[in-house]
Amino acid sequence: MVGAGLSGAVIGRKLAEAGHSIVVCDERNHIAGNCYTERDSDTGVMVHVYGPHIFHTDDEEVWSYVNSFQTFLPFVNRVKTTSGGRVYLLPVNLHTINQFFGKTLRPDEARDFITSIAESSIEDPKTFEEQALKFVGRDLYEAFFKGYTVKQWGCSPTELPASILKRLPVRFNYDDNYFFHRFQGMPENGYTEMVERILKHDRIEVRLSHRFTRSDTHDFDHVFYSGPLDGYYDFELGRLGYRTLDFERFNYDGDYQGCAVMNYGDLGVPYTRITEHKHFSPWEKHEKSICYREFSRACEEGDIPYYPIRMADEKALLERYVERASAEQQVTFVGRLGTYRYLDMDVTIREALDTANAYLGSLAGQAKLGAFFVTP
Template sequence: MSKRILLVGAGLSGAVIGRTLAEAGHDITIVDERKHIAGNCYTERDDESGVMVHTYGPHIFHTDDEEVWTYVNRFERFMPYVNRVKTTSGDQVYSLPINLHTINQVFGKSFRPDEARAFIETLSDTSIEDPKTFEEQALRFVGQRLYEAFFKGYTIKQWGCDPNDLPASILKRLPVRFNYDDNYFFHRFQGMPENGYTPMVEKILDHDRIQVELNRRFTRSDAGAFDHVFYSGPLDGYFDFELGRLGYRTLDFEMFRHDGDYQGCAVMNYGDVEVPYTRITEHKHFSPWEKHEKSVCYREYSRACGENDIPYYPIRLADEKSLLGRYVEKAKAEHGVTFVGRLGTYRYLDMDVTIREALDTAAAYKRDGDTMGAFHVNPD
């Protein structure tokens, strides 16, 4: 039986769930308070340079999920792209993640892999048997010098607090390679949509049973006209922040232009705490199959998220987790609404995971219908 379904948010979660359920014969309405679709992965051409700009910061697609890779390529051709990040620390440029070249460069050595591995072990603080904090995790596995050059200052700027206040889990899988591989990601499928993410989302939404309404703010009273709601906005926002606001970090972007090539790479991190921005991104390098004489760059600054800011990174420290638990209980008491996506479940999600969860959530609705609960993936 065809149902009337409302999706709040025209980003990846809303688009993928909406498309899947539209193909199953349901009538879909998608609302978004922004003036555009695609959420934070929105891309657009810069009129002056012709460069494809990632308006809300770079989004690089990488996954080991073949079904998700096939899905996105159904709507937009993905071109090969390898994310090779550089970092400036102490007036020197190094390769990230830490690899054999980085180690040899920092210490002025010419180690082979086994020599580098043994050398790093001598730098590690082996007295830390069970790291509890971000700093302890770093000191245990790479030692003081590499920690201070590549992690400490960047982390203070990114999270706005002392690394000893952050859990070790943030650095749980510390990327250190004892070869010359400078591919930032491990995944077997990596790429960028040839024409940007916005056309991809447009094609996902291009279905006779999907109606999209932009510049429209959702209120809970809207739900009464629908059989089910999938909500990808902020979890606390759904309840009008009545228990308080969950903590996020937000980003400010300072855009500037350059004639020619500004930094020779897509992403340049700045590890020194004295440099106020965390990184500079040069957007034409995210589309290496294109040629542009002029360049568009972003300086990226991280700060605490205010009431009118775009939330990017959930903080998820002890106080936030406690408040999250209370909101989760309120959500579970709701009927006919399922919370999805990065904001709806208060978790940092890569794009491939967002799409995977959206496909699985839509499949669960097709199976369970309106008896579906508040969360297909538990925020805890």
């Protein structure tokens, strides 16, 4: 298992329980990948070192799986945003609409009002901006979507596909739960302890600060690779595009913002959001606080890749890497980096469980597991 994050840990555990001897290696000096958490010795706050990870899913099997390794306690993500010097609720809902426009609209009235200000002349939106204007109109778009999107993706919303804004970004009720999923929570003692328990098996050996190279593949019956797909081939065809994140960490004596996540939609504010980590564990009480200002930029060599860009140029290059990878006989590419897709944690775990089952099935004479269980 190349990578000691969720993909490597879950696949490794499943195969170890089936009797296989597993080596899990990672370049970093810790397990759990980007969902790594650690408790700050000064404040006692559980810190999401690579930015916050909030678990949410409708997959009951995945929810049971994570709870078998760590107790998940209730956490509902209620995001706020600062725009034009005022604080609003996200996602845009009935309270946001009434506050922003100074109205007291009921749901049906708000729906009619938004329809009246939306740009109905856009019949087939091609870009992110056109999609937003068609759905919510220019005022809400510029207040809550435009600036944040420019900072997050480093380009104009006119250059991004409409598919990024997949659904109507407005709720005509007062629901400010950021996610729709049935199961939502946070691990009581952090994600690191959860992954540590997944990896705790007599047949699993963990090697940290260990760099895997392509030549090492032949030392194993099979390799599950959750590192960057282009990195496996030493970027020989070029580098796939990613956005990375920089975090400006600061301490505060007290409660800095009163919520876990505060977005900043104005272009004049260089960061996209501030996260206050003690609020991700609402069952704990801490006098002091740790916050992150979050900045998004283009990923360069040596940076941690976070979000795949998947624009036209990247998709063309991805196709070439997928074609090359498809010839591999004993390597399966998994996870966010291995398949160059944005994956939430629950989807990552679901695909890891399914991939492990597919591999065990292939050993039992069923369909052969190829380079991808899910093709990018």
